Every structure is written in C-alpha cells, then in structure tokens.
Amino acid sequence: MTSRIIRLRFIQLYRGSADIGLFRALFLAIVLLPLISLFLIQRVGVHPWPIVIPVGTLYIVWLIHSRRKDYHFLLTIAPHPERVFMAEYVLFTIPVTVLLLSAALYLHVLIFCATILLLAFSVPARVSTISRTVRLPIIPAGMFEWQSGIRKNLVVIILFYIPGLFGFYQIWLSALSLLMLTMIFVSFYSEYEPLNMLAAGGYRSWGFLTRKVTRHVGCFALFLLPLFILAIVNSEYRLITAGYFLASVNLLAFSILLKYYQYRPGAYSGAHQMLTTLASFISVILPVAILVAVFNVFLAAGANQTLKRYLNAGN
Amino acid sequence: MLEIENLTISYGDHKVIDALSVSLSVHCIHGLVGMNGAGKTTLLNTMAGFIRAGQGTILMEGNPLKRADLAFLETENFFYSHITGREYLGLFKAPAGVPDIDEWNRMFSLPLDQLIDGYSSGMKRKLALAGVLRQDKPLVILDEPFNGLDLESSRLLSLIITRLKQRGTTVIITSHILGSLTGVCDHIHLLRNGKIMFSRDKENFATLEQDIFKDVDPGFFDLVNSII
Numbered sequence: 233m234t235s236r237i238i239r240l241r242f243i244q245l246y247r248g249s250a251d252i253g254l255f256r257a258l259f260l261a262i263v264l265l266p267l268i269s270l271f272l273i274q275r276v277g278v279h280p281w282p283i284v285i286p287v288g289t290l291y292i293v294w295l296i297h298s299r300r301k302d303y304h305f306l307l308t309i310a311p312h313p314e315r316v317f318m319a320e321y322v323l324f325t326i327p328v329t330v331l332l333l334s335a336a337l338y339l340h341v342l343i344f345c346a347t348i349l350l351l352a353f354s355v356p357a358r359v360s361t362i363s364r365t366v367r368l369p370i371i372p373a374g375m376f377e378w379q380s381g382i383r384k385n386l387v388v389i390i391l392f393y394i395p396g397l398f399g400f401y402q403i404w405l406s407a408l409s410l411l412m413l414t415m416i417f418v419s420f421y422s423e424y425e426p427l428n429m430l431a432a433g434g435y436r437s438w439g440f441l442t443r444k445v446t447r448h449v450g451c452f453a454l455f456l457l458p459l460f461i462l463a464i465v466n467s468e469y470r471l472i473t474a475g476y477f478l479a480s481v482n483l484l485a486f487s488i489l490l491k492y493y494q495y496r497p498g499a500y501s502g503a504h505q506m507l508t509t510l511a512s513f514i515s516v517i518l519p520v521a522i523l524v525a526v527f528n529v530f531l532a533a534g535a536n537q538t539l540k541r542y543l544n545a546g547n
Numbered sequence: 548m549l550e551i552e553n554l555t556i557s558y559g560d561h562k563v564i565d566a567l568s569v570s571l572s573v574h575c576i577h578g579l580v581g582m583n584g585a586g587k588t589t590l591l592n593t594m595a596g597f598i599r600a601g602q603g604t605i606l607m608e609g610n611p612l613k614r615a616d617l618a619f620l621e622t623e624n625f626f627y628s629h630i631t632g633r634e635y636l637g638l639f640k641a642p643a644g645v646p647d648i649d650e651w652n653r654m655f656s657l658p659l660d661q662l663i664d665g666y667s668s669g670m671k672r673k674l675a676l677a678g679v680l681r682q683d684k685p686l687v688i689l690d691e692p693f694n695g696l697d698l699e700s701s702r703l704l705s706l707i708i709t710r711l712k713q714r715g716t717t718v719i720i721t722s723h724i725l726g727s728l729t730g731v732c733d734h735i736h737l738l739r740n741g742k743i744m745f746s747r748d749k750e751n752f753a754t755l756e757q758d759i760f761k762d763v764d765p766g767f768f769d770l771v772n773s774i775i
Contacts, residue, residue, distance in 0.1 A: 233638075233640075236637070236638065237638070240627060240630055240634060240638070241627075243629070243630065243634070244627055244628060244629040244630060247629035247662075248628070248629050301625050302625050302627070304597055304621060304625065305624075305625035307595070307596065307597060307614065308595070308614075308618070308619055308679070309638050309639055309640070309678075311614070311615070
C-alpha cells in the first residue's frame with residue numbers, strides 16, 4: 233500500500249506541476265532550484281547554516297505533517313499510515329540529508345533523521361481534538377487567518393519568538409527566528425475563505441486588497457518590531473538586519489497577494505504553501521527579496537483581476 | 548452481537564459519550580439518530596479506531612472490534628488532488644470475488660478516467676461510497692451517507708444497503724433525514740447526551756418521530772417564533 237500511495241504522490245506532483253505553467257516550471261527548474269542548491273552547497277559548512285538548513289527543512293516537514301488531511305483516509309485503507317508518512321518525508325528530504333552528509337555533519341544527519349521518524353510516527357495535529365480555545369483578544373475580528381493560524385501554531389510561535397529576542401547578543405538567533413516566524417505567518421494564507429466571507433465587508437476588489445494587505449502587513453510589522461529593535465541596537469549588520477525585516481514583511485504581502493491571485497472559494501492550496509515556502513527560502517538572498525517585491529506589483533494586479541470576478545460582479 | 552459496553556469518550560472536561568452500553572444484533576441494519584453534537588460521529592469514529600475511548604469496550608462476536616473488520620464512510624471524505632476516480636478506487640483493497648473496478652462502476656456510473664477535482668459533490672460522495680463498499684467488510688459504518696446524493700443515488704444506496712444485509716453484512720447508518728433511515732433500517736437508536744435513550748424495531752417505526760420529539764421543550768418553538 234505504501235508504494236501505491238507514493239506512486240500516486242508522484243503522479244500528483246507530475247500533474248500538479250503542469251498547473252504551474254511551462255514558463256514558471258522552466259524558471260523554477262533552470263534558474264531558481266540550481267541557484268538555491270548552489271547557495272546551500274556553499275553555505276552548508278558555515279555557521280549558522282548547519283543548523284538553519286535542517287531546522288528549516290524539519291519545520292517544512294512539520295508544517296506538511298500538521299496540516300495533513302489524509303490521516304483518517306489512510307487509516308481506512310492502510311493498517312499503518314505512519315509508514316506512508318515516513319516514506320514520503322524520507323524521499324522529500326533526501327537532498328538535505330545528502331547535503332549534510334557532503335559536509336560530514338554526521339551528528340546533524342542522525343538528529344535530523346531521528347526527528348523525521350518521530351514526526352512521521354506522531355498523529356497529525358489537524359486530527360487531534362482541540363479541547364481548549366486560546367483567547368486572542370488582541371487580534372482584530374476580521375483577521376481570521378491570524379486567529380486560526382496562531383491557535384494552530386501558538387507553541388511554535390513562542391518557541392521561535394523568544395530566541396529572536398536575543399538578537400542583540402547573537403545576531404544569527406534573530407535571523408533564524410525571523411525566517412521561521414515569517415514562514416509560519418505566510419502559511420496562514422494557504423486556506424481560502426468561502427465566498428460569503430470574502431464578500432462580507434462589501435468592498436470592491438481593489439479596496440478589499442489594499443485594506444487586507446495594509447492591515448495584515450502592518451500588524452506583522454508591529455509583531456516583529458521588538459525583534460527588529462533588539463537586533464539592530466547592538467548589531468554591526470544594521471543595514472542587512474533592516475533588509476531582512478523588510479523582506480519578511482514583503483513576504484507576508486506576497487503570501488496575501490498570491491492567495492487572492494489563485495483564489496477559489498473555500499479551497500486549500502498546496503501550491504500556495506509550496507510557493508510561499510520557496511519564496512521565504514530564496515529571500516534569504518537579499519537581492520532575490522527585491523525581485524519578490526517587484527513580483528508583488530504584478531501579483532497585486534493579477535489578484536485584483538481574480539477578485540473582480542467575485543466582488544465587482546453586478547456593480 | 549456487536550456489544551458496546553460502558554463506553555466513555557471525553558474532549559477535555561466534556562463527556563461526549565457517557566458510559567454508553569448497547570448490544571446490536573449482527574447481519575442487521577442499524578440507524579443512529581440524534582441532534583447535532585449528540586455524539587453520533589464520535590461514537591462511529593471510536594468504532595472505526597480514529598478515537599481512543601477513555602474507558603469501555605467494543606466487541607464483535609466476542610472479540611475486540613478491529614479496524615480490519617470494518618469499512619467506514621466518513622461524513623466528509625478526503626480525496627487527493629490530481630488523481631482520477633479509477634486511481635482512487637485502486638487504493639481500496641478488494642478481496643477475491645469482488646468485481647473489477649469497471650464492473651463495479653456500472654452501479655455508480657462515474658467518469659472514472661477524469662480527475663476527481665472536476666467531480667460534483669454528489670459524484671465525490673458516490674466515489675467514496677464505491678471505495679468503502681469495495682472492501683467487502685463484515686461491518687459497514689456509513690456516517691450521513693445520503694448527504695449530497697440526488698434522489699436516484701439515494702435510491703441506489705438504499706438498495707445497496709438492503710443487499711449488504713442479505714449477504715450477511717452488519718450496517719450502521721446515521722442520518723438527519725429520518726425517512727431515509729426508516730426505509731432501510733431494522734432498528735433505530737436515539738443518541739442523546741452521549742447515551743442511547745431508546746431503540747425501536749421496524750414494527751414500532753410509526754411512532755418514532757413522536758418519540759424523538761416528545762422531550763423537546765415546547766418553549767423552543769416559541770423562541771424561534773419570537774426571533775424570526
């Protein structure tokens with residue numbers, strides 16, 4: 233059964249990649265992936281990358297695992313869904329394992345693989361029963377992505393926020409914290425609201441988009457502000473620090489705009505999750521973050537076109 | 548017999564199933580009714596092995612009920628994106644003697660070579676049902692199987708359920724539409740506040756609706772009238 237599911241996953245990947253479009257797929261395969269690979273190969277042995285690479289990858293695996301919707305389905309067709317998870321995650325992380333092995337980081341590989349196994353054999357959080365509701369009075373009522381996302385990731389957010397506060401002491405802690413928090417927050421937008429929620433405010437497409445982006449990006453900037461201040465006060469890399477904070481805020485805008493560019497009522501987009509994660513990783517190379525900012529302009533126009541269909545109809 | 552003894556399931560401090568005990572005869576069709584939040588889906592999820600009970604046992608013919616003994620149709624079904632109906636059905640292991648997918652699909656008339664993403668909600672429901680039934684298990688649990696089905700498909704489902712019983716399968720169904728249950732079930736059980744309030748046999752279905760609603764506070768109807 234495991235091999236049958238894995239085969240299906242490859243079929244999904246093949247058919248799903250056709251949805252990205254030929255130009256974007258070629259760009260991804262010929263430009264972006266080699267660029268990222270080259271960057272990672274160069275940095276894998278240099279502090280703090282031996283930690284950032286496996287932790288980042290584990291975070292992505294955790295993200296995938298905790299959002300899995302197929303656990304119950306797999307239970308009905310396979311006696312051990314954990315084996316399916318394990319096979320998927322091991323296959324997915326082979327490049328990182330090889331990368332760590334190439335730098336002779338054997339202990340890292342050991343811990344990395346053990347954590348993958350632990351994740352695969354745990355019950356995905358999505359199916360665990362929520363018995364307590366975390367009250368979030370600070371989050372404004374309309375920011376349902378944050379209310380839902382923070383409740384799902386509260387512990388992880390706290391775990392990554394606290395080390396970031398020590399950025400004045402060790403700047404790489406701040407960088408790691410920033411990357412992880414950005415990846416968590418951009419992932420909030422992978423689930424698309426139903427049409428009645430989208431139209432509830434009575435806005436036209438452009439008004440809806442500008443309000444959404446400014447509000448969410450503003451709140452995210454405020455959330456990151458303490459980390460930013462503590463990192464910049466004593467850091468000798470002031471310009472780079474400021475650049476990374478702007479890149480984080482820019483990524484949140486990218487995630488929101490991508491969501492509405494691809495918007496389909498009530499859907500969940502794996503492509504959104506994949507693209508935002510990829511954008512987060514490549515934004516580590518700051519000049520690429522500028523490209524993402526430029527891309528946002530085009531994305532905003534596209535998102536406006538998509539939303540016109542739903543919000544401006546009949547007006 | 549399918550015996551549930553002293554089953555208790557809690558979410559935090561809230562007891563959803565409260566020391567529930569009931570014996571269900573096998574090779575019969577059992578209907579389970581109850582208000583939203585009564586614990587129907589929790590009970591079925593526990594039988595399917597999705598939830599671990601705090602205490603209590605579920606025995607089938609004297610042995611603990613195993614996941615391998617049953618086929619389960621959930622209220623909401625999961626489908627991988629970018630796969631065809633045929634690939635989906637291929638995931639369900641059918642024992643020897645069960646017709647091949649194309650023969651099986653003559654009952655459901657689904658476009659099996661199309662991607663499931665393009666199916667309507669009713670077609671998806673039928674596909675999930677086709678998969679669950681292909682497993683040919685001694686116990687079939689169907690949670691709200693009539694949801695999203697058109698009249699013709701509901702009729703087909705009723706026929707399939709009756710046929711399953713004739714072949715010796717035990718079927719447990721939940722539904723909010725009482726009429727869909729009285730047409731096929733041999734016994735109907737009312738679940739309220741995590742307990743079985745009463746069970747009725749086919750001969751007593753005539754007074755079932757009256758029995759279910761007799762405890763509803765008449766003030767509730769006044770409340771609705773005052774709000775709307």
